[in-house]
């Protein structure tokens with residue numbers, strides 16, 4: 001075969017073939033075959049694929065192809081996370097319609113992904129902006145509303161008074177609107193919330209079942225996000241007469257450290273706290289103080305967290321419940337209204353934030369814990385050196401609790417408060433309910449109706465989907481749905497009177513919370529139901545979920561939550577959606593994350609056009625194990641190409657066959673045995689990697705083993721060994737570089753299917769060692785020899801390997817150092 005390796009030609013040929021033969025569609029579910037559901041996280045259709053996508057999909061594809069080849073029924077679907085802000089930004093900028101923009105991006109990206117030869121099921125593809133998808137999402141929303149899992153609550157949102165529009169956090173740049181630079185203010189608005197906090201305990205508890213199947217750092221990020229803590233909730237009494245007139249009975253705080261209660265020197269409350277509200281309402285805050293507090297209320301939580309500690313003494317005093325001391329109450333930017341009670345007892349000596357705040361405002365420090373028992377209590381001078389954060393210490397300055405350990409003191413102090421009816425031990429979660437309202441156009445409409453008489457009423461199921469109007473003006477001012485002349489007008493589903501549609505659309509995280517369930521069901525049923533129970537039972541859970549670490553918290557948490565809610569609504573039967581999770585590392589170039597803003601992008605299309613998809617795929621899986629960062633390297637990419645070209649060129653020596661030749665290993669010559677051993681070592685490695693005997697799918701080591709085997713094969717001449725070895729190498733490489741493998745296989749092995757191949761353990765059995773072969777002490781070659789060879793055989797093998805230097809020489813002496821080297825003394 002003088003024909004040159006032409007990736008372009010063979011790749012499009014096989015892509016057409018696979019398409020025509022529906023090669024990657026899952027089989028019927030009643031088949032006797034065991035299933036594997038392999039899923040790479042679906043992309044946002046930005047318009048072009050980037051190397052991060054390539055990496056993500058190549059990893060998933062290797063798994064899907066491997067399982068298919070080994071006889072599993074494989075579901076490997078693809079879709080588009082298609083709602084969201086960029087489409088609207090593009091509309092503002094280029095006057096394109098979000099819908100046209102999105103669907104044409106999808107077409108473009110589909111072509112790009114296709115050119116990589118990814119083995120996706122084409123028929124189950126959908127975009128989350130398809131109205132059929134919206135329809136069932138709205139159905140879920142209404143079911144959750146009816147079950148009391150959704151409620152409305154006022155929340156403060158970023159608002160640009162100039163554009164009269166709500167802004168996402170990303171659209172607020174240094175406190176100003178991204179479009180017009182007007183300072184952003186906080187606006188109170190009613191929002192829909194899904195009660196994910198009802199599932200906090202279950203979401204936490206089930207993480208234990210994922211141990212060993214999900215990366216440990218993802219599990220711990222999820223645990224921290226849910227943030228379960230045990231502590232004490234109690235109220236400080238106000239020191240009359242300062243606040244009596246406010247009509248608030250006490251200042252309720254939550255602390256995880258009741259053992260530090262004697263160290264409280266001030267209380268701190270959020271700027272939104274009811275006490276502040278009451279003072280403002282009574283006009284009790286004046287002038288600068290009032291303005292300062294208002295400006296604090298106008299910065300969003302994210303900005304507040306970045307600022308130094310800021311606060312104001314409210315002039316209000318409370319009474320310490322155990323010592324009777326008078327304690328000042330401050331407003332502080334680091335106290336969040338959304339957590340606990342929005343008020344804290346501050347213990348500056350033992351808490352870092354409290355300490356920083358106390359330093360800024362000169363508030364007193366009191367030490368109530370020492371690290372060791374009977375350690376001297378620090379002096380004022382020592383205390384001003386820095387905070388003493390002590391997880392577990394011993395109490396001092398704490399009256400009857402002195403000398404107790406933190407653990408004992410926590411228990412006893414909680415018990416005391418409970419006995420006296422002054423407070424109670426509580427469990428608190430950091431997790432907040434999920435605000436799903438977005439004041440934008442390009443999203444799934446929230447299927448609710450505002451009626452003058454009936455209030456907020458869900459749409460009739462029969463009217464779903466509520467679709468977006470297409471004739472809208474998108475110019476960055478307000479929510480286009482509010483300004484549409486007719487769309488909002490409807491009749492109340494309950495009383496039939498004139499009513500108004502909700503114009504909020506859903507957070508796009510809602511769509512990605514159930515797309516993996518939808519894929520289970522063939523499109524022929526998509527009109528009738530969100531998913532088919534039998535199909536779900538067969539395909540779920542997802543066996544391998546692959547995606548970026550940036551989704552470690554929110555997407556995965558919401559998807560887990562949705563699965564549990566849909567279970568409780570009777571739609572699904574599983575508790576957890578993703579049996580195994582693989583988080584791929586970032587793609588870097590010149591040490592930095594590849595990104596448009598850094599200008600270090602490598603365009604996958606150009607790589608494919610120059611070297612072919614197989615080289616791109618091989619490089620991406622060879623350059624680093626999937627979980628690690630991958631540093632882009634042009635010469636390694638060329639190396640991948642050269643390897644495939646060699647694989648192609650050497651294939652001419654294959655003796656065509658439809659079945660593997662029967663080879664008796666022990667009858668082979670030693671270099672043949674060696675080549676065969678390398679081939680089976682690579683095969684063994686392939687089995688070990690895919691069956692997870694080696695963790696994290698280290699395809700890079702598999703590719704290295706394949707290359708080594710190929711080199712060893714090339715150095716022997718037995719056509720049977722050559723053909724068998726070649727066939728096995730194609731089998732191993734198929735999930736990684738599929739096109740060339742299918743092509744060579746078709747040419748030489750009559751497309752003998754890539755079924756499972758057993759390892760010939762005879763080929764692996766003998767252990768081998770490396771020998772250096774030297775002439776007069778100078779190293780001339782290196783060979784691997786079986787441990788079972790006799791001295792004579794070792795010398796013969798050694799001689800062969802240095803034949804060209806021995807031709808005109810006389811051997812005076814042969815020295816064998818077992819398992820190390822053979823030296824010939826020559827003249």
Ligand code: ANZ
Pocket residue numbers: 227228229254255256257260334335336337338339340341342343344345346347350351428430
């Ligand atoms: C006194 C104290 C002393 C505290 C000490 C900590 C250390 P986790 O563990 O995350 O649940 N806190 C409570 N509500 C808060 C709010 N709304 N905004 C900011 N901080 C708040 O955190 C609970 C601890 O965080 C609580 O325990 C409280 O400070 C603070 F040496 O009380 B602690």
Ligand code: ZN
Pocket residue numbers: 451452453454455457492493494495496497499
């Ligand atoms: Zn009504």
